[in-house]
Amino acid sequence: xxxRSTPTKDAVLSVLAxxxxxxxxxxxxxxxxxxxxxxxVYRVLNRFCEDGILHRIVAEDGxxxxxxxxxCEEKKLADHHFHFRCTQCETIECLPVAVQFSLxxxxxxxxxxxxxxxxxxxxx
Numbered sequence: 001x002x003x004r005s006t007p008t009k010d011a012v013l014s015v016l017a018x019x020x021x022x023x024x025x026x027x028x029x030x031x032x033x034x035x036x037x038x039x040x041v042y043r044v045l046n047r048f049c050e051d052g053i054l055h056r057i058v059a060e061d062g063x064x065x066x067x068x069x070x071x072c073e074e075k076k077l078a079d080h081h082f083h084f085r086c087t088q089c090e091t092i093e094c095l096p097v098a099v100q101f102s103l104x105x106x107x108x109x110x111x112x113x114x115x116x117x118x119x120x121x122x123x124x
Contacts, residue, residue, distance in 0.1 A: 003051070008036050012044050013053070013068075022057050022065035022083070022092040057083045057092055058113050065092045086120035093120070 003009075015031045016023060023031075029041055045066050048054040057065040082095040095116070103109065 003047070007034060008040055009044050009048075011036070012041060013048070016054065016066060016068050019068075022067035022094075024063055024065050028066070057115060059085050059092065059115050060117055067092075067094065082114045082116055084116045084118070084120065086123055087117060088119055088123040091120055091122075 011032045011034055015028050049056050054066045055069050082097050084095050085092045
C-alpha cells in the first residue's frame with residue numbers, strides 16, 4: 001500500500017538515510033530540524049518497519065534502534081543478520097553474517113533478535 005509523504009516522514013527518513021549507523025528514537029529526534037512530538041516519530045518509525053523501509057534492532061538493554069534496510073540490500077546482507085553494539089562508542093552496525101541455528105523438532109521460529117555486544121574495531 002502506497003502511503004502519502006509528509007514532512008515528518010521525510011525528516012525521519014532523511015536523518016536515518018544520512019546516518020552511517022542505527023539510531024535510537026532520541027538520537028533521531030535530536031537531528032530532526034522540524035518540531036515533532038515523540039508519539040508521531042514513534043508511529044512513523046513503526047510504520048516504516050511494517051513497510052520494510054527500516055528494521056528495528058533491540059539491544060540487550062531493551063533500547064530500540066532503527067536502520068534503513070536499503071543499506072542491508074547494498075551490502076547483500078541476509079534478511080536475518082547479526083548486529084554489533086559497541087559499548088564504548090554506542091555504535092550499532094549490521095554484520096554480514098547470516099543467522100544460523102537449530103532447534104528441536106516442534107519449534108517454529110517467527111522472528112529473532114541477534115545483537116552481539118563488545119568493542120568495535122574502531123575503538124580497539
